[in-house]
Every structure is written in structure tokens, then in C-alpha cells.
């Protein structure tokens with residue numbers, strides 16, 4: 355068999371990716387950062403270093419798999435490593451194996467059920483759903499003593515898996531059973547890939563010419579812009595401001611999306627003399643009794659004149675609360691000194707009004723800004739994605755409690771006055787010449 359000669363030198367970022375031994379390592383975040391090369395090479399190096407290693411390399415679709423991995427691996431390993439076409443596996447002389455696969459359909463991951471891989475590589479991880487990833491982690495097992503199981507991911511912003519990749523590797527928010535120290539992210543952009551920059555300088559120009567939101571995602575690796583995002587116009591740079599003191603005479607009000615098992619979100623909003631809405635405080639709590647939420651709302655509002663509080667219509671539905679049988683949430687709030695008004699819950703109309711509020715107004719300022727400590731609203735607003743079935747609406751799978759409260763807030767305001775499109779009859783003017791008179795003049 356031919357001796358294997360691997361060419362190419364990893365750049366700084368690729369080197370960091372190679373050196374990571376975390377159980378979950380993600381690489382990339384932008385276009386052209388040398389992701390596919392790094393993934394292929396890492397898996398080959400591991401196969402050579404650990405005899406008998408079992409590795410699985412996945413892409414979402416078969417054509418992508420062929421183009422990005424099967425063909426280049428055949429070239430890179432030609433003659434030195436055996437390729438089994440039916441099994442789509444590369445078999446190394448030391449017993450290591452790299453199996454290549456794809457998961458086009460959601461259920462395609464189940465073909466790996468019961469299989470065990472020391473290493474799993476998910477190429478373009480944001481093309482996979484969270485449940486596919488969760489299932490694959492159950493196949494990432496090892497009985498070896500010299501190697502602990504690892505998953506490697508490469509990724510760009512955007513795609514159906516945007517949210518879970520962003521949560522684990524960018525925002526680093528973890529749930530039960532997830533340990534922050536298990537997750538490493540190595541950001542890499544096109545400018546880190548000197549090989550491609552030298553070989554195809556036009557590619558950078560191509561990315562620079564993209565529409566702004568795509569340029570920010572693919573060139574700058576900005577995870578707050580993505581194609582499925584419902585509010586791409588939301589930008590922390592424009593809409594998030596450091597808190598400043600609000601004059602007492604500015605109108606203030608509150609909006610609430612009620613929830614007990616799901617989070618309950620209350621937003622405090624002030625209106626400046628030009629009508630700009632300023633979200634200056636948020637309360638975001640889970641599994642908190644309505645009486646306690648109402649008390650907390652009062653405490654936080656101490657010394658402030660609040661004109662009104664709008665709340666999601668379900669606050670009038672829920673009954674049979676312990677200790678207050680027969681009371682609905684709105685009754686409990688009322689008894690605790692926070693009277694509620696039912697919010698206008700027209701969803702599509704409301705999201706549209708929110709979109710208008712985020713836009714720059716005629717004075718060049720956005721119609722809505724958010725104080726930086728309102729972290730839950732700032733975190734969840736850019737995560738809203740389109741509903742797959744109703745492209746006007748937000749998907750109900752999103753964490754939408756703070757945005758819903760914001761929608762109620764915006765809907766509680768009068769829409770900005772605009773000039774009427776058609777003129778009604780002119781108002782009666784006793785000094786205007788009457789139609790009959792003027793005609794009479796002309797007829798003279």
C-alpha cells in the first residue's frame with residue numbers, strides 16, 4: 355500500500371481546533387474559514403493517532419457529503435487508505451475507520467441507533483435540527499481507556515439549527531445535564547484562511563457585496579442575523595441603549611405576558627415627547643405565583659406614575675388558583691394593587707406594528723429602544739423565527755414571552771397619525787361662495 359502523505363499546514367484557528375479535546379468543539383461561524391478542510395483533516399489525524407478509532411462524519415445531504423468530503427478524502431488518502439463504497443467508509447491500515455453519512459430527513463439519524471462512535475463530526479451543524487444532534491450524542495460513546503468521546507462541529511450562522519448552535523457555543527446558555535466546560539468554540543472567518551484568500555481574492559469581494567444582513571452573518575460571523583429571523587431589523591447597536599434617567603413627566607406604562615410554567619414577562623415602557631418608546635425595565639420569572647408577581651411589579655414601580663398595564667388575554671381565563679378559588683390572574687393582580695387591561699392580541703397586526711416601531715423614524719431614530727439591563731428581551735427578540743406554515747407569523751416554537759409583552763406594549767399605543775389618503779367632503783364654510791352662486795357668476 356502507498357505511504358500516506360498529507361499536504362497543507364493548518365492556520366492558527368485550525369491549529370486551535372486540532373488541539374481542542376473538549377467533548378464538544380465547534381469551529382467557524384463565517385464563510386470560507388477553512389471549515390471542511392479542518393474537519394476532514396482532524397478526523398484523519400485522529401484515525402492515524404488512535405488505532406481502531408471509530409469515527410462518523412455527517413453532512414445534511416448526500417450531494418454535499420460527496421462534494422465536501424468523499425471526493426476530497428479520496429484524493430487526500432488515495433492509495434493509502436481503503437475505501438468501501440457501499441458502506442461509504444475509509445478503512446485505515448491500523449483498524450481505524452471513518453464512516454461518512456448524511457441525515458436528509460429528520461428520521462435519518464435513527465440509522466445510527468445502537469452504533470457507537472468515538473468521534474462524531476457534524477459538518478455545517480446549523481443544517482441539523484437540535485433533536486438530530488441530541489440523538490447523535492447518544493451514539494458518541496467509547497469503551498476505550500485512551501480516548502474519551504468527542505463531537506466536532508463546523509458551522510455558519512443561519513439554518514434550522516441556528517438556535518441550538520448559538521445557544522451552546524455563542525451565548526453559552528446551558529440546561530440541565532449540560533456542562534459549560536464541555537463546550538469550546540473556535541471562531542474563524544475567511545480572513546483566517548490564508549490559502550483561500552491567496553487563491554481566490556474575489557471571494558472576499560463577493561461576500562462584501564452581499565446584502566447587509568447576509569454580509570454580517572457570512573463575513574463578520576454575526577449570529578444575530580440569519581435568514582429565518584423574524585426581526586432582522588433588530589440590531590443591538592441601534593436598539594439597545596445604556597440606561598439614562600427618565601423625566602418624571604414622561605408617560606409610563608407596563609405590558610405583561612402571563613405565564614406560570616412558562617416564563618412570565620413584564621416590561622416597563624416610557625414614552626418620550628417625540629413618541630419614542632423606551633423599554634426601561636423587565637421582570638422575567640418562572641413558576642412564580644400571580645400574587646407574588648403583582649407584589650414584585652408594585653415594588654419595582656415604587657415612586658413611578660404608571661398610566662396602565664396591559665396583559666395577555668389568558669390572564670382573564672385561568673381560574674381555581676390555590677387560596678383564591680374563582681379568581682382569575684387579573685383579579686389577583688387587581689387585589690394586589692396592579693389593575694390590568696386586556697391587551698390587543700391580534701398577532702400579525704401586532705408583529706407588524708412592532709416592526710414599524712423598530713424601523714428608523716423620520717427623525718432618524720428608531721421608534722423603540724431598550725435599556726441594556728433588559729437582557730431577556732434583548733436575547734429573545736432576535737431569536738424569533740418565521741412560522742413554517744404561516745409566513746406572516748412568528749413560529750410558536752420560539753421563546754417568545756418577552757417579545758409578546760413587547761407586542762402588547764406597542765399595540766396599546768395609538769398608531770402614528772398619517773395623512774388620510776382620500777379627502778372627505780369639505781367642512782361647511784359660511785363665507786365660501788356656494789356652488790349655485792359660483793355657477794351663477796360664471797353664467798353672467
Ligand SMILES: Nc1ncnc2c1ncn2[C@@H]1O[C@H](COP(=O)(O)OP(=O)(O)O)[C@@H](O)[C@H]1O
Pocket residue numbers: 361362363364365368384385386387388389390391392547549550
Ligand atoms: N490549512 C489549509 N491548507 C490547505 N488548504 C486549505 C487549508 N484550509 C483550507 N484550505 C482550502 O481552502 C478552501 C476553502 O476551505 P474550506 O475548508 O472548503 O472552507 P469552508 O468549509 O469554511 O467554506 C478549500 O479549497 C480548502 O481545501
Ligand SMILES: [Mg+2]
Pocket residue numbers: 389390391422
Ligand atoms: Mg465547507
